[in-house]
Amino acid sequence: MKNKQLLCVLFPLLVACTGQRHQQQVSSESIIEEAVRKGEVLKGEIVPIDTALFRYAYRMRVQGDKAVILDLHNADYYYHVFTYPDFQYQSSFGKRGEGPGESIYAANIRFAGQDTVWVLDDGKGRMYQYSGIAGGKTPKQEKDILLDKRLFRSLDFDLKDASTVVIPDYSGENRFSWASLSSGELLRKSEQIPVSDPELLRESAPAVAQGWNSFVSFSPDKKILVSVTQFGDRLDIYSMASQKHIGELGGDGEPQFKVSPEGYGLPAGRICYYDVQVTDQYIYTIYDGRKFKDIMKLADAYQQGGKILRISTHEGDVVKTYVLDRPIAGIYVDEAAGMLFGLDVNADEQIVKFPLPYMESRRSCLRSDSSFHASCRSADEIRRLWLFPYRHVSNAGSR
Secondary structure, eight states: OOOOOOGGGGOOBOOOOSSEEEEOOOOHHHHHHHHHHHTOEEOOEEOOOSSOOOSOEEEEEEETTEEEEEETTOSSEEEEEEETTTOOEEEEEEEBSSSTTOBSSEEEEEEOSSSOEEEEETTTTEEEEEEOOSTTOOOEEEEEEEOOGGGOOOOOOEESSSSEEEEEOTTSSOSEEEEETTTOOEEEEEOOOOOSOHHHHHHOHHHHHHHTOEEEEEOTTSSEEEEEESSSSEEEEEETTTOOEEEEEOTTOSOOEEEOTTSOEEEOSEEEEEEEEEOSSEEEEEEEEEEHHHHHHHGGGOOOSEEEEEEEETTSOEEEEEEEEEEESEEEEETTTTEEEEEOTTSSSOEEEEEOHHHHHHHHTBOTTSOBOHHHHHHHHHHHHHSTTOOEEEOTTOO
16 A cells, blocks of 8 residues: 655664765666666566565565564554565564553564564654564563663664664764663663764754764664764774774765754655665665655655665775666565565555676686686776766765
8 A cells, every 4th residue: 555654754863983984976777777778777567476465565674584564654553474485474563552562652663583573663662572472473572671761762772782772873972872671771872973074963962863864874884884864975884893984975965954843853855775784795775865844846646755775885885776667665675585575655566576687797707716807807896987987086084
């Protein structure tokens, strides 16, 4: 079922800097126009499911042969379990409601094991752990954790390890909050929002945090944490071991917002990143880039989601940019299959798959001993420079 609510109004948050790099000033509009002109648009294929479930399929998580999809606007349950990759429906959990163990506003979900997940309810400021996420099983709530009130608002999260969760710091005091998964207690805060006007941060920290609302993702080995801003073209990479930080500012610029008389940060520029996934080798992001003033002109014709898929290294270098044939809100990249799964909240059938030619070309360059042919290595370097013009110009001392 189509839903025309502006999701972007629901989310507000943060970012940080210790070495900022600037991408070439190329707008998202130019990227899409160039892809259409060259005929380089990836065409998606609907993945049918055998039951009508989704109203706003927002996030997809995959673990082995199972997938869980978070539906923000489902009337009964927030989370739905499927087999993967054929998406046969198995069960639903996370009942919507205000009762014990129920969720008022689900924000995200992460796997914590083969059949265990953690979910976040921003409405109650709680996290729940469920087991039995598998075919033939009924998901069961195992833990109910009340988060520390100092976390303020909790709109996204990822798991550092079995005992610690990272949540963007909505107060604006820092970039991230780290909390205990056993008690919900705030353990520490880290990093700062790299807003270009430090005085604004000092005077209106919560408003800056709202304007810099971000989504986060750890690499599978937990060595890097990546954050992207919803209302600006900003990507940040944090090394957990070395504390090194790389900040990427793209062509659409940093988040633009206005501080209301009540002290809220109201987005005033663009809707930018929708989702981020970090794999062993790459950072995948889905990006929109449309201006709010243009979105308002579309009225009911507006379709939510981003059409631009960026693939970056763990050092922040964009190696490939794709344009999709439809906007999607959430992503899951299966590198082994060379496939991107996206969630199209504007359609009745909301799971869509796209082939990733770049991953196929990389696999064809691999020998049986996993070493690259010399010709493929040079071609890989060339890709860094020509596909759509996101070459980086480093500031002095930025790396």
